[in-house]
Amino acid sequence: MSESLEAAVAEICRECNNDSTRMMDIVRAVQERFGCVSGEAMELIAKAVGSHRVEVESVVSFYAFVSEKPKGKVVIRVCNDIIDRMFGADQVTEAFCEELGIGLGETTADGAITLEATPCVGMCDQAPAAIVNDVVVTSLNTDQARQIVRDLKGHMDPKRLVTKLGDGNNAHELVQAMVQNNIRQRGPVIFYDFTSGQALEKAVALTPVEVIRAVNNARLRGRGGAGFPAGMKWQFTRDAEGDQKYVICNADEGEPGTFKDRVVLTECADLMFEGMTIAGYAIGATKGLLYLRGEYAYLLPFLENVLAERRAKGLLGEGVGEGFDFDIRIQMGAGSYVCGEETALISSCEGERGDPKNRPPFPAQKGYLGCPTIVNNVETFCCVSRVLEEGAGWFAKMGSDGSAGTKLLSISGDCKSPGVYEVEFGTTMAEVLKLVGAEDAKAVQVGGPSGQMIGRDGYDRKICYDDLATGGSIMVFGPERDLLEVIDAFMDFFVEESCGYCTPCRVGNVLLKRGVEKMREGKGEPDDLEYLADLAKTVKAASRCGLGQTSPNPILTTLEHFRGEYESRTKPAEDGLQPDFDLKEATGDASQIAGRDSVHLQA
Numbered sequence: 255m256s257e258s259l260e261a262a263v264a265e266i267c268r269e270c271n272n273d274s275t276r277m278m279d280i281v282r283a284v285q286e287r288f289g290c291v292s293g294e295a296m297e298l299i300a301k302a303v304g305s306h307r308v309e310v311e312s313v314v315s316f317y318a319f320v321s322e323k324p325k326g327k328v329v330i331r332v333c334n335d336i337i338d339r340m341f342g343a344d345q346v347t348e349a350f351c352e353e354l355g356i357g358l359g360e361t362t363a364d365g366a367i368t369l370e371a372t373p374c375v376g377m378c379d380q381a382p383a384a385i386v387n388d389v390v391v392t393s394l395n396t397d398q399a400r401q402i403v404r405d406l407k408g409h410m411d412p413k414r415l416v417t418k419l420g421d422g423n424n425a426h427e428l429v430q431a432m433v434q435n436n437i438r439q440r441g442p443v444i445f446y447d448f449t450s451g452q453a454l455e456k457a458v459a460l461t462p463v464e465v466i467r468a469v470n471n472a473r474l475r476g477r478g479g480a481g482f483p484a485g486m487k488w489q490f491t492r493d494a495e496g497d498q499k500y501v502i503c504n505a506d507e508g509e510p511g512t513f514k515d516r517v518v519l520t521e522c523a524d525l526m527f528e529g530m531t532i533a534g535y536a537i538g539a540t541k542g543l544l545y546l547r548g549e550y551a552y553l554l555p556f557l558e559n560v561l562a563e564r565r566a567k568g569l570l571g572e573g574v575g576e577g578f579d580f581d582i583r584i585q586m587g588a589g590s591y592v593c594g595e596e597t598a599l600i601s602s603c604e605g606e607r608g609d610p611k612n613r614p615p616f617p618a619q620k621g622y623l624g625c626p627t628i629v630n631n632v633e634t635f636c637c638v639s640r641v642l643e644e645g646a647g648w649f650a651k652m653g654s655d656g657s658a659g660t661k662l663l664s665i666s667g668d669c670k671s672p673g674v675y676e677v678e679f680g681t682t683m684a685e686v687l688k689l690v691g692a693e694d695a696k697a698v699q700v701g702g703p704s705g706q707m708i709g710r711d712g713y714d715r716k717i718c719y720d721d722l723a724t725g726g727s728i729m730v731f732g733p734e735r736d737l738l739e740v741i742d743a744f745m746d747f748f749v750e751e752s753c754g755y756c757t758p759c760r761v762g763n764v765l766l767k768r769g770v771e772k773m774r775e776g777k778g779e780p781d782d783l784e785y786l787a788d789l790a791k792t793v794k795a796a797s798r799c800g801l802g803q804t805s806p807n808p809i810l811t812t813l814e815h816f817r818g819e820y821e822s823r824t825k826p827a828e829d830g831l832q833p834d835f836d837l838k839e840a841t842g843d844a845s846q847i848a849g850r851d852s853v854h855l856q857a
């Protein structure tokens with residue numbers, strides 16, 4: 255056994271208090287240092303934290319950013335979501351392959367550079383993008399891809415790939431990223447000058463119950479997608495039995511087409527941390543966690559610094575309010591979309607695979623480490639700070655009947671001005687499309703791949719929880735786009751990201767994808783449309799968690815609004831043979847043995 259591995263693993267585990275619930279940090283650190291988490295390393299980790307190798311292995315095999323198989327010193331991950339592909343990601347990938355002399359998923363012979371494809375990295379407004387170790391490179395073309403490889407071969411330092419800095423805090427000395435915020439429309443809630451501590455001061459002057467009442471009166475609903483009333487969730491958690499309670503902020507933002515949380519983390523981290531602290535006060539928690547997706551690791555030093563500054567100002571730590579202590583730790587993710595689902599996210603924070611759990615019990619009763627826990631989205635916590643600062647009435651006045659306030663939208667695709675927009679709930683899709691310069695859009699996918707695809711006849715519909723609900727993702731598709739290509743890409747994503755626990759999702763999404771592929775190849779029959787719809791409904795009804803319960807939505811909504819796209823690619827069976835049946839291929843062996851073709855082929 256290599257001495258240095260043994261010493262390094264021991265040191266890494268010690269830094270994490272030899273605590274098995276810190277497994278994510280441990281395996282990430284080992285991966286970073288050695289390019290893999292080898293069998294040997296797993297044995298060592300298991301011994302150090304008092305676990306079993308198989309448990310370590312189950313974590314390593316689950317997350318895309320850690321692996322047992324060695325990877326290069328530099329890993330290039332090219333984003334392969336549909337928006338990036340619309341803007342040339344396939345050609346960029348090809349250029350990387352040619353320049354490196356390897357295929358996707360391979361490592362150069364000298365073990366230096368690995369090339370991979372990865373689902374949405376949260377940069378759809380500056381696509382195509384890639385992540386090189388933790389460094390984000392955006393708005394790529396094939397020449398830049400080739401240049402990146404040449405540069406890396408020279409210095410092997412991804413940080414030196416950043417030749418120009420982005421706007422706002424992207425240029426901060428602790429970020430130094432070429433990422434752009436692209437904030438196109440500022441509203442009254444999120445992007446404004448915020449004075450640290452003001453909202454918290456108002457909160458701790460109230461009782462915790464009064465704080466929850468304010469959040470209820472503001473009619474604040476969760477901004478992560480489902481729109482559950484925040485105050486109600488907090489009340490359940492406050493009422494749950496347990497001395498220790500937790501606040502978790504969900505910054506996993508893995509839904510393709512969503513990137514507004516990335517911009518909030520870059521520009522409004524203080525506002526968000528303040529909201530988490532207010533939540534801690536309201537529910538009686540002393541500890542909080544920010545679960546940050548692995549793709550946003552470049553923001554980690556900056557966010558740690560914001561936390562340090564808040565501690566220095568007495569806004570975190572002991573005595574934040576009278577008799578109220580609260581602190582926040584950042585938990586890194588490691589490349590898994592399903593970890594955005596709150597129970598999977600909690601498992602991941604506990605150092606386990608990100609498998610969603612059955613509910614009940616809900617996190618409010620039994621969450622992180624078995625304790626009552628609230629999980630809220632980044633934007634939700636920002637809204638909380640503003641509600642406390644400006645008052646519940648101010649907030650509740652904005653928006654529509656069932657959806658108070660504003661919503662951040664991440665808009666990408668075929669539009670003139672992709673980026674982040676803060677709009678009041680109740681804004682119509684037609685108004686949104688005018689704002690972004692996409693009045694000619696053929697279709698809009700609202701709420702990411704798990705949302706709904708609407709067409710021109712739906713542009714008078716409103717952005718709100720009772721109509722067009724979205725966690726923020728709005729993808730625009732112009733008149734020339736092939737919507738079945740889009741749906742195929744969405745199904746690819748779900749097949750890849752299903753945790754595999756339940757059969758309807760694991761198998762059903764593969765079958766749905768095959769059905770869409772069959773249509774794209776022109777081999778569909780009219781009856782296949784009903785088959786696809788039935789299968790989609792079954793997957794929705796029988797899957798265990800939100801991933802499988804929503805993954806068929808794009809198929810169902812395109813069947814409803816764009817049926818012609820499917821019908822134009824179907825044809826009835828001819829001579830009793832299905833269009834995808836190749837008689838020549840099927841009878842090839844028999845023809846060879848018999849020395850003649852089937853009579854049907856001769857006819």
Ligand SMILES: Cc1cc2nc3c(=O)[nH]c(=O)nc-3n(C[C@H](O)[C@H](O)[C@H](O)COP(=O)(O)O)c2cc1C
Pocket residue numbers: 475476477478479480481482504505506507508509591592593594595596597629630631632634799800801
């Ligand atoms: C597959 C899947 C992925 C999800 N990803 C996210 C995410 O990235 N961010 C998020 O806030 N919520 C996500 N959610 C919703 C969370 O489970 C949870 O409802 C949310 O974090 C609650 O916060 P909110 O009430 O403030 O919206 C996801 C749900 C599912 C089923």
Ligand code: SF4
Pocket residue numbers: 592610751752753754755756757759760797798799800801802803
């Ligand atoms: S629905 Fe899919 S992601 Fe959710 S538990 Fe089942 S297999 Fe896993």
